[in-house]
Amino acid sequence: MQNTAADKIARDRLAAGALALDRQLCFAVYSAGLAFSRRYKPILNALGLTYPQYLVMLVLWEEDGGSVKDIGERLSLDSATLTPLLKRLEEGGLVTRERDPADERRVRIRLTEAGRALRARAEPVPAMMGCAIGLQSEALERLRADLEHLRRSLSGEEERGGDAPA
Amino acid sequence: MQNTAADKIARDRLAAGALALDRQLCFAVYSAGLAFSRRYKPILNALGLTYPQYLVMLVLWEEDGGSVKDIGERLSLDSATLTPLLKRLEEGGLVTRERDPADERRVRIRLTEAGRALRARAEPVPAMMGCAIGLQSEALERLRADLEHLRRSLSGEEERGGDAPA
DNA sequence: CACGATTAAATCGCACGCAAAGAAATAGCG
């Protein structure tokens, strides 16, 4: 595989096409997501949480006592992911898992006292992360909103304002 | 945990704080990333690739013959992630893995004929994904650029007013 | 009430993503 100059030119022209890594929105999102989780890791480590566990705790701090499915809908994760994660939170003493007496199919997740107490220690986390981001809050909010729109489009939750339903 | 109306109001005020899930940029990125990979899955399945494998192939289609480290730097993934992934691509007959004779620490990754041929089948993928996204291309590009900036900030590649070489 | 359909979790298998430790080769320095 010797590369002649002509070969390289030919490859570069192809690379400039639709498959160019650097123009993939998906890669930008993927890569930013990894960067986020790496940045969060040492901070959340101090709280004894992984990044997905932190997200689950955010849900619970807003709305305690939901079922596994409820939490899954909030985060768009399914029970195959959440069940083991929630068991680890339970082992860590942050939540309890109990079958709902009114519907034994459901498992209700409730914060323990330790789980609620952890909220205070998590309070400064967003500000700490904010320092790591070089964007003004208006730009941040626009970016967040664009991503939410993107997620909705990708999930097929089209919300008509221009997107013709198939 | 009976919820009185007062409790709920108290919780909502807390939820409106910095820890509110729906105002976390990190969650928007995380969630959009998962939505992307779910959307890509059936398409890439037809090519016999996972989503991270697809990203590696994008790199190789642009620049063949790099080392594991080279690919890792392009995608910001380390060799612990890439080694097994590349072995699977090798098993699938898409790449070869050979120690570099000039430096036996390196493993050079090269596309096989099948690996190069797969490019043609991948060509329509971006257009297929484009249809799934409800944004104009200008907005898309702005979003992509914002995310790239975000990734850089998070990775500590700060470039305040241009990339200051360390 | 019976019984098939649906729903909610759990379980299993596989592929990441990464920290930590290990192995092999090279670089650097006296």
Add this chain to the structure above:
DNA sequence: CGCTATTTCTTTGCGTGCGATTTAATCGTG
């Protein structure tokens, strides 16, 4: 040259994500 430090890749272990399957409970219909 010799020896240590560094670089590159590999391996191991753990925690996600998720498809597929299983189990148990509830729903809907007759």
